[in-house]
Amino acid sequence: MTSLLLGDTGVLTSRSLRHILRSPDTIITTAVTPVALMLLFVYVLGGAINTGSNQSYVNYLLPGILLITIASGIAYTAYRLFLDLQGGIFERFQSMPIARSSVLWAHVLTSLAANLASVAIVTGVALIMGFRTGASVAGWLAVAGILVLFTLALTWIAVIAGLSAKTVDGASAFSYPLIFLPFISSAFVPTSSMPAPVAWFAENQPVTSIVNAIRALFTRQPVGDDIWIALAWLVGILVAAYAIATAIYRRRIS
Amino acid sequence: MTTGQALEPAIRVQGIGKSFKDLHVLRGVDLEVEAGSIFALLGSNGAGKTTLVRILSTLLKADSGTATVRGFDVGTEPGKVRESISLTGQFAAVDEVLTGRENLMLVARLRHLKSPAAIADDLLIRFSLTEAGNRKASTYSGGMRRRLDIAMSLIGNPPVVFLDEPTTGLDPQARVEVWQTIKQLADGGTTVLLTTQYLDEAEQLADRIAILHRGKIIQDGTLAELKQLLPPAKVDYVEKQPSLEEVFIALVSEAGEAGTADADRVDDKVAARKELR
Ligand SMILES: Nc1ncnc2c1ncn2[C@@H]1O[C@H](COP(=O)(O)OP(=O)(O)OP(=O)(O)O)[C@@H](O)[C@H]1O
Numbered sequence A: 001m002t003s004l005l006l007g008d009t010g011v012l013t014s015r016s017l018r019h020i021l022r023s024p025d026t027i028i029t030t031a032v033t034p035v036a037l038m039l040l041f042v043y044v045l046g047g048a049i050n051t052g053s054n055q056s057y058v059n060y061l062l063p064g065i066l067l068i069t070i071a072s073g074i075a076y077t078a079y080r081l082f083l084d085l086q087g088g089i090f091e092r093f094q095s096m097p098i099a100r101s102s103v104l105w106a107h108v109l110t111s112l113a114a115n116l117a118s119v120a121i122v123t124g125v126a127l128i129m130g131f132r133t134g135a136s137v138a139g140w141l142a143v144a145g146i147l148v149l150f151t152l153a154l155t156w157i158a159v160i161a162g163l164s165a166k167t168v169d170g171a172s173a174f175s176y177p178l179i180f181l182p183f184i185s186s187a188f189v190p191t192s193s194m195p196a197p198v199a200w201f202a203e204n205q206p207v208t209s210i211v212n213a214i215r216a217l218f219t220r221q222p223v224g225d226d227i228w229i230a231l232a233w234l235v236g237i238l239v240a241a242y243a244i245a246t247a248i249y250r251r252r253i254s
Numbered sequence B: 001m002t003t004g005q006a007l008e009p010a011i012r013v014q015g016i017g018k019s020f021k022d023l024h025v026l027r028g029v030d031l032e033v034e035a036g037s038i039f040a041l042l043g044s045n046g047a048g049k050t051t052l053v054r055i056l057s058t059l060l061k062a063d064s065g066t067a068t069v070r071g072f073d074v075g076t077e078p079g080k081v082r083e084s085i086s087l088t089g090q091f092a093a094v095d096e097v098l099t100g101r102e103n104l105m106l107v108a109r110l111r112h113l114k115s116p117a118a119i120a121d122d123l124l125i126r127f128s129l130t131e132a133g134n135r136k137a138s139t140y141s142g143g144m145r146r147r148l149d150i151a152m153s154l155i156g157n158p159p160v161v162f163l164d165e166p167t168t169g170l171d172p173q174a175r176v177e178v179w180q181t182i183k184q185l186a187d188g189g190t191t192v193l194l195t196t197q198y199l200d201e202a203e204q205l206a207d208r209i210a211i212l213h214r215g216k217i218i219q220d221g222t223l224a225e226l227k228q229l230l231p232p233a234k235v236d237y238v239e240k241q242p243s244l245e246e247v248f249i250a251l252v253s254e255a256g257e258a259g260t261a262d263a264d265r266v267d268d269k270v271a272a273r274k275e276l277r
C-alpha cells in the first residue's frame, strides 16, 4: 500500500512538475512581487526605517520577504488543484486503481518544489542587493527546514481552498490575507515601533516568531524561544490544515 | 475472464436510488449486463445516465440499492471495482498541458504497466493520433480529444468499460471509428456499458438496450424485443435514397485520403459539417 502511494505520487508529481516547467512564468511571477517589495523597501523606504541594529536593511528584510514569496506562491497550488477538479482528469484518476491520496500529495510536493525555486530566485536577488550572512551550513539547513515547514503548512491551506473553491478567483483569493500578515509583523519594522494594540497582534501572530527565528539563524544570534514558538505554530497549522484538507477530500471523493 | 465468471453478470444493478436534495434522479434502477456484451443505456437529458455511470465507477455513492461489477460491490469494495473498470466520462478527461503521448504514458504508469512508451505509441497508431502525438492536448480538436480520451481508458485492458456518451460531438466518420473500436472491445471479451442519446448508436452496437426514464428502467431487451413493442411496420415501397450521413461520409472519406495531417482532416470535416447544416 505504501509503495503504491509512493509510486503513484511520484508519477503524478512528475505530471504536475511538467505543468510548471511548461509555464515557468508561474515561478517568475511568484518571485517578482517579493523582489519588487524588496527593492522598494531597501532603496526607497529602508533609509527611514530604524531596525535598532547596524545590520544592513536587506539583511533585516529578507526573512519576511521569503515568507511573502511562499504565501503568494501557494495560490498557484490551489489554482492547479482547482483546475484538475474542474476538468475531468480528477475523476479519471479517482476511477483508477491508484492510491487515493496520491492525487493530493502530488500537488503538495509540486508546490514545495515550485516555491523553493521561487525562494532561491529571491534569495539570489537579495545576495546581489548586498544580503550577507555568516550562517553556517547547519544554520542554512535550519532556515531551509523552517521554510519547508512553512511551505507545507500553507500548501495544505491551499489544498483546502482548491478543494472547496467554486470559482478560479476563489481558489486563489485566500492567499491575500496570508501575504498581508508579514506586514503586521516584525518582518519590515520592529514591533516596538508600532502602536500598542498593533504591536500586541504583531508579537503574537506566527509570522513574527518565524521571521525572528530565521533572522537569528542568519545573523548567528541565539534563536531563543522564537524558534520553539515558530515550530509550534508551523506544526500546529500544518496538522490542522492537513486534517481539514483530507476530511474535505474524503467527503468529496465518496 | 474465466468461464466461472461468465455465469455471474459482469454488472448487476439492483434497486439503485440516488437523490440530489429534493431531486430524485434514480428511483430504483435494476439491470444486468452479461460479460462480454455491449449494453446501451438510453435516456434523454437529465435522465440520470451519468449519475448511474458515476455510481458504477465508484465516483458517487448510491443512497439505496446495490451494484456489483464482476461480483464486487461498488459501495463496499470500490478498490476491487476500480481494478476491473475504466471510465470514459461524458466530457473528455485529458491533461491539456501534456501531449497526447504523455497523457497515454501517464495512465500506463498509473496502471503500473511495463513499457508505457510502447503502449502509448501503439494507441496513437490505433486512434490515428500519431501525427499529433507530440502536440499538447489543448491544441486538439474535439474529435481528437475524444479519441485520446477513449484511448486512455483502454490502457491496461480493463474487463469492464463505461463509456458515457462516447460519440457526442463527433463527426459521422469519427463516430463510425469509435463504433468499430467498441465492437472490437466486445469481440475481445470486454464488457461495455455505454450511454447514448442516439438511437442509431444503440441500434448499431448494443446487444441489449435499456431505456432510463424518470429514474427507472422502463424497457430492457434486445433490439428485436424492443421493436416488437411497437406494431409491425407497414410495408411501403419507396426508392431508397442515400441518407445524408452516407453522402457525407462518402464525400469526406474521399477528401480524407488525399490529406495527410490529422488536424486538417478533422478540421475540414468540421467545416463541411457546418456547411451542411
Ligand atoms: N452533483 C449534483 N448535484 C445536484 N444535481 C445533480 C448533480 N449531478 C447531477 N444532478 C442532476 O441530476 C439529474 C441527472 O443528471 P445526469 O447528469 O445523470 O443526467 P444525464 O442522463 O447524464 O443527462 P445528459 O444526457 O444531459 O448527460 C440532472 O437533473 C442533474 O441536474
Ligand SMILES: [Mg+2]
Pocket: B049, B050, B051, B090, B164
Ligand atoms: Mg450525462
